[in-house]
Amino acid sequence: MIRFISPQQYATYTPPDNPQARAVYQYVKPFIEKGSRALIHNVDTEVWLAQIDDILLPVTKNTAQYENSYVCSLYTHYISYCKEEMNIVGIGGLKYLFAPLLGLLGWMANELK
Secondary structure: OEEEEOOOOHHHOOOOOOHHHHHHHHHHHHHHHHOHHHHOOOOOOEEEEEEEOOEEEEEEEOOOOOOOOOOOOHHHHHHHHHHHHHHHHOOOOHHHHHHHHHHHHHHHHHHHO
16 A cells, blocks of 8 residues: 655654654654755755555655755756756857757746646
């Protein structure tokens, strides 16, 4: 069985009775209470729990946080971060070929949300 527990359900949710689930439940508590931005300045996300049988996992849920940390946002990972790396790595003239393609992919990602 797979079940997702939202921040709103956290207080009334009872985790599975095992050390792993209890540890994850306690780990996400500050994220639920304070929000991710208060704990990690470049992360703006909702922290949920995913329960798969008796295993509990922390999960991040993003809707429109496009300039988020790349570990929490597919958009940032594949679009924004890639644009930054092109400047750092110095790929020369290829930047002018890839930048418009990344811009198009970013636009498509925004439209398809």
